[in-house]
Amino acid sequence: MTINIMDIVGRVSYHCDIMFRVIDIKEQDGKKQAVLYGEDIRLIADAPYEDLILMSQSDRRKLAQEYRSLEEQSLELFRQEVFLLKEKREFTVTDGYSKPGNYFQLPGRVLHLDGDPFYLKKCLSLYEKIGIPVTGLHFNEKDMPKIIGDLIEYHRPDILVITGHDAYSKAKGDKSDIQAYRHSKHFVQTVREARKKIPNLDQLVIFAGACQSHFESLIHAGANFASSPSRVNIHxxxxVYIVSKISFTPFNEHINVWDVLxxxxTGQRGLGGIESKGVLRIGMPFNLQEESTDGEMV
Incomplete structure (x- = not known):
């Protein structure tokens, strides 16, 4: 059996519980090692070549269906929440429905930096379904600290997402040692650089991290929300679900962390944060166009 780059594989020693994409195959001391990216979770892993097996189409469909079902459930719950937020805003703006509801809303703008172009594409598709204004860019995690300052100045986001792949390696140190993580230190550096541009936690809301990331360091660096408190994998x-909740919550309302999670x-074992404000703003009137004397819209 030959395994090539971009093949979908499972790890025999882990009973093929996670689908991985082969990103690289290296040879060291006569033995092959593969670098793997999770297909549905933000995990990067090294694995012996002989521990890998090609996933069959039926197994791939089964695992993919399980994740898609969870995604649909989460999306439906979020849509219900957005509907309730909209109802609440309409009641407030119309003074208990006693005035015309002639208003518009501006959800928070998201700048999403992702270390994985495939995940970025999935996220952008979900942002579009939800209705979040977003700019998505793919950068290697190591390069993010260098470019984040210029990107913030250019795009001026309300919400910043810094994510990609990460993993904790017991062989490299204790869980408290950030050097034992694949990309946590790069995420931390990126958050710090972002906070040099916008220190205020409510002026720029930041989510940072990936699977098993060093949660405490990310929060101390200035992230509002991060992964992973229990060092578990995240979807x-x-x-997207975290920042979408923030994007649709009015700027004058505080967000309870549990309401976001x-x-x-993944829930609170994989995600956490601090109390923050929403970023949505309401304006009026809704129809800014008026008919001119010659009948054209201006």
Whole structure:
């Protein structure tokens, strides 16, 4: 059996519990090692070549169906929550429905940096379904600290997502040692650089981290929300659900951390944060166009 780059594989020693994409194959001391990216979770892993097996189409469909079902459940719960937020806003703006509801809303703008172009594509598709204004860019995690300052100045986001792949390696040190993590230190550096541009936690809301990331360091660096408190894997789409809740919550309302986490796929073992404000703003009137004397819209 030959395994090549971009093949979908499972690890025999882990009973093929996670689908991985082969990103690289290296040879060292006569033995092959593969670098793997999780297909649905933000995990990067090294594995012996002989421990890998090609996933059959039926096994791939089974695992993919399980994740898609969870994604749909989470999306439906979020849509219900957005509907309730909209109802609440309409009641407030119309003074208990006693005035015309002639208003518009501006959800928070998201700048999403992702170390994985495949995950980024999935996230952008979900942002579009939910209705979040977003700019998505793919950068290697190591390069993010260098470019984040210029990107913030250019895009001026309300919400920043810094994510990709990560993993804790017991062989490299204790869980408290950030050097034992694949990309946590790069995420931390990126958050610090972002906070040099916008220190205020409510002026720029930041989500940072991936699977098993060093949660405490990310929060201390200035992230509002991060992964992973219990060093568990997180789903590829979890950052989208978190920032979407923030994007649709009015700027004058505080967000309870549990309210943000409850509709994610991973929950509080993989995600956490601090109390923050929403970023949505309401304006009026809704129809800014008026008919001119010659009948044209201006």
């Amino acid at each position: 590829a789409l979890d950052p 409850r509709n994610t796929l």
